[in-house]
Amino acid sequence: MKGYILRRLGYSLVSLFLLSVTIFLFVRVTGDPAVLLVEPGASKDDLEMIRQQFGLDQPLPVQYGSFITSLLRGDFGQSFYYRTPVLELYLSRLPHSLLLAGAAMVFSLVVGIPTGIIAAVRVNRWWDSVGKIFALLGLSMPSFWVGLLMILFFSVYLGWLPSSGSGTLLHLVMPAIALGWVFAAAHMRLTRSSMLEVLGSEYVKLARLKGLPEALVISKHAFKNALIPVLTLAGINLVIMVNVAVVVETVFAWPGVGRLLYEGIAFRDFPVVQATVLLGGAMIVIVNLLVDILYAVIDPRIRY
C-alpha cells in the first residue's frame, strides 16, 4: 500500500508540472497586463516600467524559472492588481468556495442517490420516467440559467431569498442548488445504472433466494455495491465544484475562488490565474488519490 501511494504521488507531481507549463503559457496568450494597469494615454516608458517591475520583459524560460523556483518555496507571487500575495487572496476566498461546494454536494447527493435508487428499483415504470426527465433537464440546463431563473422567481417575484452576496444561510441556498443541479442529475444517472447492474447480479439473486426481505436485498446487498462508483464520482465532483463554480459565483456575486479566477482573467492578473489553476489542479490530483485509497478501505478485494 505504501509503495502504491508513493508511486501515485510521483505521477501526481508529473501531472502538476505539465499543468504549470500549460497554464504559464496559456495565460500569456491573453495579452499584455501592463496595458490594463496604466491610465489611458500612458507613455511607452510607463508601460515598459511596469513590465520590468513584474519581470514580464524577461524571456519566457527565465520567467517560468523564477515562477517555479518561488513556487517551490511556497511563494505564489504578488497579484498585479491587488498588490498582495496571491496565496493570501486565494486562502481568503477558499472557505467560501468550500462552503458552496459542500452545500451543493449535499444537495446533489440527497437528491441524486434516492431518485437513482427508486428509478432502478422501478425500472421502466412511472418513477423511472420522472427520473429520466429530471436527469435530462439537469444535464441540459446550464447552471447560470438555472441561477437566473431562481433569482427571477425566488428573489424578484417572491422576495424570499437574497439575489446575491454572502453571509447568511439564505444566501447559500440558491447558489448551492444552481451549482448542485447538474451534479444531482449526474449522481442520479450513475446511481441508477450502477444499481441496475448490481440488481441483475447473481449475489442479489442469491440474496432473494435466501428469502431476505426485498428492502434488505436492496439496502444491504445492492446499495453498498452500487455506491462504490457513485462515491468515486462524488469525490471528484466535489473538487470540480470548487473549481467550476466560476459562472455560478459570478451570477450570485459569491466571493469564492471561481470569482477570483474570473477577476484574474479579466485583469490579466497572471499570478492570480496561475495560482488558482495550479491549486485547483493540485486539489483534483489529491482527491483522486484519496478516493483510490478510500476504495481500498471499502472494498476488501482491492489490495495494492
Add this chain to the structure above:
Amino acid sequence: MSGPLLEVRNLSTHYVSARGTRVTRAVDDVTLTLEAGATLGIVGESGSGKTTLALSLLRVLPPAGRIVSGEISFEGEDLLRKSNAEMRRIRGKRIAMILQDPMASLNPLFTVGDQVAEPIRVHDGASRRSAWSRAQELLKAVRIAAPETRVREYPHQLSGGMRQRIVGAIAISCEPRLLIADEPTTSLDLTIQAQYLNLLRDLQRAHHLALIFITHNLGIVAKMCDQVAVMYGGRLVESGPVARIYNAPAHPYTRALLESIPRLGDSRTRLTAIDGQPPDPAALPGGCAFHPRCPKVMDRCRAEAPPEFSVANAHTSRCWLSG
C-alpha cells in the same frame, strides 16, 4: 406425510417483451412429481427452460417472466396462491437453491460468516452471535477447514470450490426440505466436481433433503439421481426412473443425448452428435419442437405437438412413436 413433496402440474412460464409483443414460452406445460428425500435430474441443452423452471418453483423470475398457468404444490400447499411475504418465508427456509456460478453468487463486500448467517437470522430470528456460531458449524458440515478463521474472510480470499461449498452451506442453513441445484459443478474442476457431488449426496442423506439437480451432464444424472426429466424447447419430453430411461429411452431426443456421451474403452461405435442447432426459445418450431432435428420425423410431428404418453409405470414420453 401423505402425497409427494412437490407436485408441478401443467406449469407454463413465459417471458414477455417490454411492449408485450414478443412472447417466449420458456416453460410449457410441465408436469412433474418429487417424493421427499428423492433426487430428480433435469437435463437439457442451454435454453431448454431448465433454469426458468427452477426459478418458477421459487417465484424469483426476472421482471419479464410470468407464470401463466399451472399449479405448484409443495408439502400440500399451492405456491402460486401464496402472497409475496409468504413466498419469502419459504425461500431459503423450506426450498433452497444453489446457483451455477460460485464466483458471482457471493457478495464481495460481506464476510463469508455474514452471508451464511443471514438466512438463519432472517428466518429463525437468531441473534447475531448464535447465527455466527451456527455458520461455523455449517462450514464444518460442508468440509471447510479452519471454519473459525474462514467465517471472517471475504469471498475473494477463497477458491472456486470453497465458494461453492459455502453456497451449499447457505442452502442447508435453515434445513430446507427441497434443494434445487442449478448446474452447481459446471464451473468447477473435474476433481473438485466429484468432491462436491459427494458432499451434496452426503448432505442429502444427513438432512433427508429432496434434490432437484439441473444439469446438461447425463453422467452426473446417472450418478446422482433416482428420476430424470429431459427438457427440450421448454417442454418435458421424457421423464421416468433413471435406470429405465438410460436402458430404454423412448424419445428420440433422449436416445440422441445418450448416444452423444463418450464411453471409455468403447471404440466400436462412433460418437454421434445431434444434427442441427438447439432451437431459439423465442421462435420454436411448430408441432413437436424437436422435429427439425429428429431422425424419425413423421408428417404428424410437424403439424401437431404430441401429448404426454405413458410408456410404462412412471415413465412418460412426448413423442408420437410412444403413443
